[in-house]
Every structure is written in structure tokens, then in C-alpha cells.
Amino acid sequence: MPELRKDPIIGRWVIISTERSKRPTDFHLEPEKPDTKACPFCAGNESKTPSEIFAFRSPHSQKDGGGWEVRVIPNKYPALRIEGDLGKMGVGLYDRMNGIGAHEVIIEGPDHFKSLEDLPIDVISKVFETYKIRMLDLSRDNRFRYTLVFKNVGEHAGASLSHPHSQLIATPITPKRVSEELRGAQEYYTYKDRCVFCDILREEQNQVTRVVYENDGFIGFCPFASRFPFEVWVMPKRHSPDYTSLEINEMELLADIMKQVLGKLSKALQRPQYNYVIHTAPIRWPRKGYWSTIDYDFHWHIEIMPRLTRVAGFEWGTGFYINPTVPEEAAKYLQELKV
């Protein structure tokens, strides 16, 4: 059973894998060789993965057989385990709990070589719809507090398989970085009586210089204080704290902007390694009542972070970043690029 341990100083939680613990000789930074024939996410290899949890598939196709467009499976090497209770306890000074959670893989299509942005809008839509379906399903498990959807592309971005996929992890605690963002948004709201993200959205539309792409539902821009070169945030124009509030027509607009933005990044940076992360409200949060303003102050969005530079001691030590590309220049470049 993996273990969750809490740092007693700043309250950061860490997942410690106690089962297949790595000894010094187990670490190697060399990439594993790609082997398409053996890729467990490819069409025809469905039997190599754990049994599917959900799929968009053609009418008469069989579970764990071919004929699917998007397929969700449990991660074969999960960071957190689904069975068991939380077992919260103290160990001397310290706090720990069992590593309970869900860890799923969303395979974005049967074709190994088609990246998300290469797919047609309606299929991309289904990928984003799948995120919503899985988040809603897991939110019914009352051990969980947060569902994080993220995508690692490329070895430097932490991907161990190159077949296009994203991941979902449901955690029994609200992660620290999420709480920080919620707190920041709430402080702004308390001070100004406005959502900071709605204010950013208007500011970006006014200043124009950092906008990469815009459609009726979304805006994609390089944030003013971008941590990474060519960082892009995609934000819905309709205020909502919660990704799962997305309606079906909005899914298509999201698919459109993600196809555009990822396509532009892919072309500009020659298929860069990157991560994206969906920032959304926690599952179990006091949403009503005079003391909670999350419905008004938080605004879900997606942060896309190309991994072009390395994070070094300075960033780790300070939590502030050195970005060698001016966001306005990155935005201008991406905005002008046609895909």
C-alpha cells in the first residue's frame, strides 16, 4: 500500500511508493526504447491493459475489444490504490495516511502516431467529455477530495509511453497548490468583489498583446507572469468554478481552442514536450453558505506548459521562475502562426 506523508513545516503531501521501492541501482535517466508493436495503448493490444473503465466505442463493439475512439483504463502502476480506508494516523511528530485514490489513463485514440491536436474536433471533444464523465463518477466516492486531470507529453515532461494519453488522479486530500490558488482567488474576491480570472480575461482582451487564439467560448493567452517559455492558459469566458459544468456545445469550443493552441505550439516548437493540467474546484468543498465564495471567486482553466528549459536549484529553492522568453513575443509568434 502506498503511503501519503505530510511535511510538518509547509504541509506538503508526498506519495511514498512502499511496494516497489526503488534501490539506487534502479535509477536510470535513459529513455526506454519506443516499441510500437508492444504498445499496450494501441488498437489490437487491448488485452495488454487492465480492463477498461469507460470507452467511447462504435455501437456493436465489445468491451476491451477494438472499435473505440477514447478508452479509459486503470493505470497498471498506480501511484494510489483504490481499495481500503484512509487510515489517518500520527507517527511521532508526523502525519500519514494510506495511499488511497484512483489513477486512470485516458487513451486519446487507437492510433499511436496521432497527437491530440491532429484528431478531428468531434474526437477531441470526446476526450474532454471523457474527463468530465470520469471526474463526475469519481466525485461520488466520498473518500476523495480532488480529481486532477493532466497530460505529460515527452520523456522530459514525465511521459513513460509515447502513445497519446492523459491521466486522472483522484486524491483524498486537496492538493497544496490547488488550495493556494483557491486562497489567492478568494483573497482577491474579498478585496475587489470580482473574480480574479474574469478580471484577467478582460485585461487580456483589452491589452490584446498576449492573446494567442479566441473563440466564442474560450480565450487562449500567454499569462503576464508566464513561468515557462510559450506557456499558454486556456480559460472559459463563462464564469464557472467547475470543469464538470461544461455543456456539450462548450466541449466543442474547448476542443477547437485546444486543437488550435496545441497545433500552434506543435508547429512553432516542433512537437515540443509539454504538460497540461486542468485547474478546477475540489469535489467536496462547502459551496454554499455565507463563508464560502468559491462559486463566485474561482474559475476553472487549463494551463499548458511546454518543457523547453530545465527547472534548477533556484526555482526549487524560491518557487520563482526564470523565463527566457517574453510572453508578448511568444504570443505574437503563436498568434500569427496558421495551423
Added chain:
Amino acid sequence: MPELRKDPIIGRWVIISTERSKRPTDFHLEPEKPDTKACPFCAGNESKTPSEIFAFRSPHSQKDGGGWEVRVIPNKYPALRIEGDLGKMGVGLYDRMNGIGAHEVIIEGPDHFKSLEDLPIDVISKVFETYKIRMLDLSRDNRFRYTLVFKNVGEHAGASLSHPHSQLIATPITPKRVSEELRGAQEYYTYKDRCVFCDILREEQNQVTRVVYENDGFIGFCPFASRFPFEVWVMPKRHSPDYTSLEINEMELLADIMKQVLGKLSKALQRPQYNYVIHTAPIRWPRKGYWSTIDYDFHWHIEIMPRLTRVAGFEWGTGFYINPTVPEEAAKYLQELKV
């Protein structure tokens, strides 16, 4: 002039390099070829660096000539500039200031191939003494709030040159991660009336299982909630918030434990890439008065982070880490290893 920009949501600052801004084609993740002859940090190549700020050198040797043991120079490509005023201002919704600061390189010896842990104790002592001397000198500049000393070893850890060196950056703001740590320590102190680090120190001495090495002045241990495999913290036994309070005999004990711990890591993991960061109190902080408890609640220390795994979307999105090595097993392995 580089620019400091603040994220309006969580208050994270970013340094934007506006001078040599990188365009898409400037990014390449391939390592630069090591070229010892051309290494500007090697003995004999002193003229290839900016003029030295400080050095430990033999009695009759000349500034910027040979005969030095430890040498400090300005970084040739500084993240922050020393000249100018802060120029704090708002830009619409956002906040920015000029990228004022200091960025220095501490060259740990004239020999390209001798790592810090390979040097004799008295020379390692001088490296740590140099940190103190430079921190004290920069603390007199009242534009600065924090001096961060860190070391990047290996390309994955962000080092661009392989010659053993560390870096110092003085910043005009207290970095976010430092403030978080200070706040956490203060909250613990308010609750328990004890320093959390002193409590950790006693707990580690009691539990024993995570201790790597100990001498009269310091303890080295794998923290309970280690973020990274083989992460080690080195903590002084004497409570002090401030690295610069180190006395000369303590410098030698610090050199001893760092030689041991880095030597053990080097042997166990075959010269791993790593970062270390000195966590110390800010320069300008209200140290006296009933409302500040920093003298009592904060405790300087060094965090050593081997870079054996990659940080992926999950870590970026949540701020919580997946560590595949149990800290107790890492500690046992390191503790038993003789160097």
C-alpha cells in the same frame, strides 16, 4: 533590463529575460559539449570570466590570476542586474518591477574534475565560508530582501557548466517558497511554542531510521515526507534562523557532514545529478518586537535533492510529489555506505 512580474492569483514572481529573449528556434534540449580547455572556471582561464568579487588565494597571488582556492565572480549571463532602481509599477491589473538583483558564481576550486565532496575538509570549509561572506556583503544593499545560495550539478539539474560551482542570487523580494516555509514554522511555533525544526531534529534522533550521518554540530537525514528519492536534509543542532550566524568551528563540522553526505550520495547513485539549496532567514525581516518570532521559530538548513526522477504534470498541478523510494530504505542504504 530583465523584468520581475507577479502572478495576480497566487503571488508567484517570475523573472522575464527581456534582453536575450529566446525565439522558438533557440530551444534545444541537447547538452552542450563539455570542453575542458575552454572552461572559463578552470585555473589559467581567469581572464575569460568577469573580474572576481572575492577569492581565497595564496598570499602573494594577484586578483584574477592563479593561486586561488575558491573564487567568486559575477555571473556572465545574470538572471538579475545589479544596477538600477526597483521601478515598481502596475500594468493594468498586473504588478511588475525591474529585475534588480545580484547573480554570482562561486567556483569551488581550480580543478575541473574535483567535485566538492572530493576536496579536503579545510577547502570545503572555505566554500561554505565564502557563502557567508558573500551573503553578509550583499545584505548591506538595502534593495535586497533575500540571498539564495544553491548548487546545480549535472545537466538535468540545470547546470550549464560541469566545473564544480555554486551560485548566489540576491532578490528584491522574499521568494514565495521561503515565505511559505517561514509562515509554516511560525504557525507551528504559535501552536506549540517550539521550533518545528528542533522538534524534527529530536524526532529523527529518537526514531533513528532516517538518519544518514551525524556529527557534533549537524545531523543529515532523509526527511519523513521526502519529495525525491534519496533526498537528504542537513540541519544544524544549534538553533539559529540564519546561515550567516555560523561560527568558524561550525563551518568545519558543516564541511565534514557535507563531504560525508555528498560522498555517500555520489557512491550510492554513481555521481548523480542533484541540487542543493540553503534555506535561511531573509535579510530584512522584523527580527525584534513582540510580533515577530523568527529568531525562535525558524532554523536554517540545507536541502539536497538528487534528480533521479522527472517532475511531471501531476507534481506541477498539485504541488505534491510521488517518491518511488521509501526514505527509511534510502537512509539505511546511505547510512551503511562507507566513504
